[in-house]
Amino acid sequence: MEREQLKLQTEDVYEKKENNKNTKRQFCGAIFMSLLAFSYGCTCGWTSSAIVILQSNDTPLITGPINSEQAGWIGSSIGIGGFVANFFFGWLSERVGRKVSLYCVVIPQILSWIFIYTARTPIYLIIARILGGTAGGGMLAIVPTFIAEIADDHVRGILGSLVILFCNTGLFFAYVCGGFFDYYTNPWMMLPFPIAFIILFLKFPDSPISLMKRKRYDEAEESIIFYKSMRTYSKQTKQLLEDEIQKLQSDDDNAEKPSLESIYKSRASRKAILIGIGLMALNQYTGGFALITFTSSIFKESGSNLSLTASSIIVAVIQIFGALTATFLVEKAGRKLMMSVSSFGMMTGLGVLATYSLFKSQGVDLSNYNIVPLLSFSFMIFVGNLGVLTLPFMIVNEIAPAKIRGLASTICMSFCWFFVFTAVNYFPSLMDSLGMHGAVYIFAFNSLIGGLFVLLCIPETKGKSAEEIMRIMEK
Incomplete structure (x- = not known):
């Protein structure tokens, strides 16, 4: 009798381990998305050393050193892009999904570094900063929501904190690059990170909630299986999957x-x-x-x-x-x-x-x-x-x-x-x-x-x- 109970307990523990909601893909997805937060941190930190150069006689601008008013516009125009992006990307993510919207965020981020590299007048830099703010606003409108929608309860706080951590790490990286590399090298140091996101996140699906809202139920089911590393043939996993889908449908219907x-x-x-x-x-x-x-x-x-x-x-x-x-x-x-x-x-x-x-x-x-x-x-x-x-x-x-x-x-x-x-x-x-x-x-x-x-x-x-x-x- 004891041997049978032990056998059942062992099988139960094994099945729970096999069907445990593995968070490995959740961590990977959150880290890959946070590369956009890292890139935004670089955008925020770039001005620290760049403004000093732009105000000096060694400025790369053909118009000469910038004044305080121009420095203020270059620094602050990031807020213009962020303000617009806050509404646009919030709307876009509901229409086409979180993943597609994040890929759209990459476009202004890359363009901002290209504008910085080719800048010859302050207006180029203002446009670059507006584009950088657009990318940052889009990132902040989508990434925290995306992470919250794929993360299990016991790791949601940790994964959510990655956004701020990566932003601050990007700021640190921008300070280091600004101190040790010249003005024209800096943009090329920042470009790989949004490009890395494009490549690394390709195989990751949209969030289940986002797919469910757009009535793509089969893809939502596949997304749940992916992010929770489920084994679809397990009875326990099938029940868990049905519970997750039912909860999502209920939230969607009652929204x-x-x-x-x-x-x-x-x-x-x-x-x-x-x-x-x-x-x-x-x-x-x-x-x-x-x-x-x-x-x-x-x-x-x-x-x-x-x-x-x-x-x-x-x-x-x-x-x-x-x-x-x-x-x-x-x-x-x-x-x-x-x-x-x-x-x-x-x-x-x-x-x-x-x-x-x-x-x-x-x-x-x-x-x-x-x-x-x-x-x-x-x-x-x-x-x-x-x-x-x-x-x-x-x-x-x-x-x-x-x-x-x-x-x-x-x-x-x-x-x-x-x-x-x-x-x-x-x-x-x-x-x-x-x-x-x-x-x-x-x-x-x-x-x-x-x-x-x-x-x-x-x-x-x-x-x-x-x-x-x-x-x-x-x-």
């Missing part, structure tokens, strides 16, 4: 098309949108992205005793470390605590950097404190990645009611891209008119306001179910 009217009528929806817009403003007007865009210029102005290349690379490494730390702490410390610490921490780092710059502009001898700009900037980037620069997008998806989650994300991301454009566009002009210390003090003040906003308005969502969060939002 309610969101509208602005549905948002207006729901208190929870209104609060979620307003809080989301506030979080997007906090994400950009604390200066994180603007400072990253002009990292080398900031260190040049601050008089740091380290080379611009070394300073930028150190900052990029710290940014990656901050994003990884946030990934491990967010479920333990909670969103509200991490956002608060991040906001007030950014205020402190920015305040120190602004004060150092103020003293330097007044002729105070700071030769013994040249390390301060790097330390304060690095601290600001690290604490920023603990919350302000990474968590707002997650929080929006958690506090928004399920039926308007997609629309809420689109609205908030649209505001985010607008804030990107304004923050980056006006930063060089603010530095010219107020000095670097004045511009950075404004960011520090915004961080203070943002921290108070988090304490007073943001609900804690850690460990709470969707129903519990909605009850809080309805109050």
Whole structure:
């Protein structure tokens, strides 16, 4: 009797191992898609060293060195492309599917590097940055959704965090290339990554949900089998497959098309949108992205005793470390605590950097404190990645009611891209008119306001179910 029970248990364990929802293909798919996030990170980081070159006498432009206004447009026009792409690729992915839309994202990404290489006037670079922003906006509109739709519950958080991690790694790569290679070599260093995505992702199908929405049920079934590495002849697998398809069909049948009217009528929806817009403003007007865009210029102005290349690379490494730390702490410390610490921490780092710059502009001898700009900037980037620069997008998806989650994300991301454009566009002009210390003090003040906003308005969502969060939002 015991021998038969042991045999049955052994067979059951073996069958579970054989039919276990293997996540290998899910990891591979997420990594391959994140190559587009890496490429977008390169787009964001390219300006750091390029702006310094473009403003010097060694500029490759036939029109001569660019001024602060042109530098602002080159840096900020990424927001124009992102704003447009947020709507276009969201619509396109629902019409032709996630995979085809991602392949369309590659086109503006490749064109942007070609325009940068062939640029002879600032308008070429502005067009290149709009194309790069279009690719970035498309990537952010599709990749997180695609990953969420193919990932098992126990790996969804890890796979979802790859997007930010690859963005930061791409930023680091751009800083390294900008420091060690010439202007014309840099675009060729960035081009292989979107091309690699095209090749590596060829055999990966569209997500099951995307296929189901377009009534392609047979392909949806094949997609489930592929991403879960199922063996179709197993009884257990067949039952699992039927459950997955039934769930997808039920979600599709019960899906309610969101509208602005549905948002207006729901208190929870209104609060979620307003809080989301506030979080997007906090994400950009604390200066994180603007400072990253002009990292080398900031260190040049601050008089740091380290080379611009070394300073930028150190900052990029710290940014990656901050994003990884946030990934491990967010479920333990909670969103509200991490956002608060991040906001007030950014205020402190920015305040120190602004004060150092103020003293330097007044002729105070700071030769013994040249390390301060790097330390304060690095601290600001690290604490920023603990919350302000990474968590707002997650929080929006958690506090928004399920039926308007997609629309809420689109609205908030649209505001985010607008804030990107304004923050980056006006930063060089603010530095010219107020000095670097004045511009950075404004960011520090915004961080203070943002921290108070988090304490007073943001609900804690850690460990709470969707129903519990909605009850809080309805109050």
